[in-house]
Structures are given as C-alpha cells and as structure tokens.
Amino acid sequence: MSTQHEEPGHGDSPAAWTAVVVMLIGVAAGTVFFFLHNPTMVWVSAGIVALGAILGWVLAKAGYGVNGPKYSPKTTD
Known part of the structure; x- marks a missing residue:
C-alpha cells in the first residue's frame, strides 16, 4: 500500500538551480x-558565492522559486 503525498520541492526550481550553479x-x-596563492581573486570568488545566494533569493521573489507562479514542476509517473 503506497500513499502519495506532495513533496515540498526540495529546491528543485530555476531559482535554486541558478543559485547553486553560480555558487559552485x-x-x-x-x-x-x-592554490595559486592569489588572495585578491579568492575574495572575488567569495563575492561570486555571495552573489549566487542573492541571485537565488531575487529569482525566488520574482516567481521562479518552488511555490512561485512562474514555476511549473515536472511530473513523474
């Protein structure tokens, strides 16, 4: 006996994917x-990580998050 229930999304949205890819x-x-001992670029890279988090938040607020109006979940059978 299996019961199907709605998944909360687990971040499977364009906003989450964009944030994770930019931060990665x-x-x-x-x-x-x-590794190359370039501290300036290490800090620039840290800024890119922060930018990825902000970008994910902005996209979620723009409707591309899990519960946003512009997000359409994929259905699996």
Whole structure:
C-alpha cells in the first residue's frame, strides 16, 4: 500500500538551480585561486558565492522559486 503525498520541492526550481550553479562556480574558482596563492581573486570568488545566494533569493521573489507562479514542476509517473 503506497500513499502519495506532495513533496515540498526540495529546491528543485530555476531559482535554486541558478543559485547553486553560480555558487559552485565561485567555490571552484576560489579553490583554484587559493592554490595559486592569489588572495585578491579568492575574495572575488567569495563575492561570486555571495552573489549566487542573492541571485537565488531575487529569482525566488520574482516567481521562479518552488511555490512561485512562474514555476511549473515536472511530473513523474
């Protein structure tokens, strides 16, 4: 007996994916620049991580979050 219930979304939205990808790029770049002993670019990469978090929040407020009007969840059978 299986009961289906609605998932809360788990961040599977354009806003969440965009935020995570931008932050992942920032962390990867920061790691490389840390290895290359370039502190200025490490801080720029930290700024990119912060920008990714802000971008995700802005996109969620613009309606691209899990419960936003511009988000259409994928259905699985």
